[in-house]
Amino acid sequence: MSSVVIVGTQWGDEGKGKIVDLLTRYADYVVRFQGGNNAGHTLVVDGRQFIFHIIPSGILYEDKKCVIGNGVIIDPAVLLGEIEELSEKGLPVTPERMMISERAHLIMPYHSKLDKTTEASLADGKKIGTTGRGIGPCYVDKVGRRGIKIGDLEDTELFRDKLEANLEEKNFLFTKKFNVEPLDFIQIFDQFQEYAEKLVPYLGNVSVELDNARKRDENILYEGAQGTQLDIDHGTYPFVTSSNTIAGNACNGSGAGPVHIDEVIGILKAYTTRVGEGPFPTELFDETGDALQQKGGEFGATTGRKRRCGWLDGVVAKDAVRLNSITGLAITKLDVLSGQSTLKIAREYTLDGKSYQAMPANIRKAQAVQPVYEEAPGWQEEIQEVRLFENLPVNARDYVRKIEDMTEVKASIISVGQDREQTLLLKNPFEK
Ligand code: IMP
Helix, strand or coil: CCEEEEEECCCCCCCHHHHHHHHHCCCCEEEECCECCCCCEEEEECCEEEEECCCCHHHHCCCCEEEECCCEEECHHHHHHHHHHHHHCCCCCCCCCEEEECCCEECCHHHHHHHHHHHHHCCCCCCCCCCCCCHHHHHHHHHCCCCCEHHHHHCHHHHHHHHHHHHHHHHHHHHHHCCCCCCCHHHHHHHHHHHHHHHHHHEECHHHHHHHHHHCCCCEEEECCCCHHHCCCCCCCCCCCCCCCCCCHHHHCCCCCHHHCCEEEEEEECCEEECCCCCCCCECCCHHHHHHHHHCCCECCCCCCECEEECEEHHHHHHHHHHHCCCEEEEECHHHHCCCCEEEEEEEEEECCEEECCCCCCHHHHHHCEEEEEEEECCCCCCCCCCCHHHCCHHHHHHHHHHHHHHCCCEEEEECCCCCCCEEECCCCCCC
16 A cells, blocks of 8 residues: 655646556546646547546546545536546546545636736736636635635535625725626526536545545555646745645645655656746757757647746756655656757756755745756657667666756656656556
């Protein structure tokens, strides 16, 4: 029995979806513990593409149970849309296969409207570049103790009271501060009664469910969303998402106790990308950056935005190892680097003659630091068909070894292409 947490080590989009899918084979439970439909995991299975925003991708396996923990925030329209789409593709989602924590908060229509309206009102340079899905405003209400939990859908009176109070406040903001149309109470209330009918059968106590699974010696996979540098506390604040994305939150966001986590796999893309605004010390503004963007197909799965691209950042990687207690790395998209003559990895940053071994907390420093690079020779061969580490070109092997030396963590998995099969599983975290 093992519990394994998967986290992104960079700014999200590290290819977590594929690794989660790979490890799901060995898991009985797949659990999401934070974020909402700002996440987008793309999976290609037998040539068919699936994009998940809310439902754990474990749903693709009939014998796995998927869990949405209390730390997740749920837009019911998006969730029901995913359930419907999966059913149309012949993968029915039922309460036997998926449990949703009754404590998870709802993303309400006013949250997404507020997210977009706020972003639009900010001057360039102040915008966060959010996904516009209502993530920030929803977590603000949760922490402000006025949020609506999905479990409140079972109690019509409670739901009505909360909606009334929240909408009054939000409509005040819409009309008086932002000068936009207010939202209609009846329309939202009626819509959510329909959602309630469909979603209440999925609700349950996730903490109890997972504890029982653990006592039955079952394997649990915790699927993180976004990445370490987007963490609300430890990321490049304020250019972050509004939840804790690091491994510790697998416990908070699901109701599991901290001593029951056995392994933490950090997903590390072989180069770096970022979508949205904010510091990115190794960003490339030249044809190498364009080449990585093109070859890596670097477009956001949720918003379709072009991702900014740059060299691998060892400072970011070391931050992630420390903050998450990473026990094994999954290095993804190594194939995208084929064809580069020289590769670079940032070893540290400098600013005003001072060296930085970790991302500075001060946002202006984080924006201004300069990477100090170590160079590594590239390789020309395409490696998508390689399945054994020793069959990788020597320079690709050396690049992996360099990452391991820098982070002091071994690679457990190397991904050399989009498909499930294009993977080198060096050490299975579920096997002791
Ligand atoms: P929010 O989570 O929509 O509030 O967006 C805050 C920041 O996090 C923005 O820079 C987004 O682009 C980024 N972000 C949110 N979710 C993801 C993700 O799943 N992958 C990559 N970036 C994300």
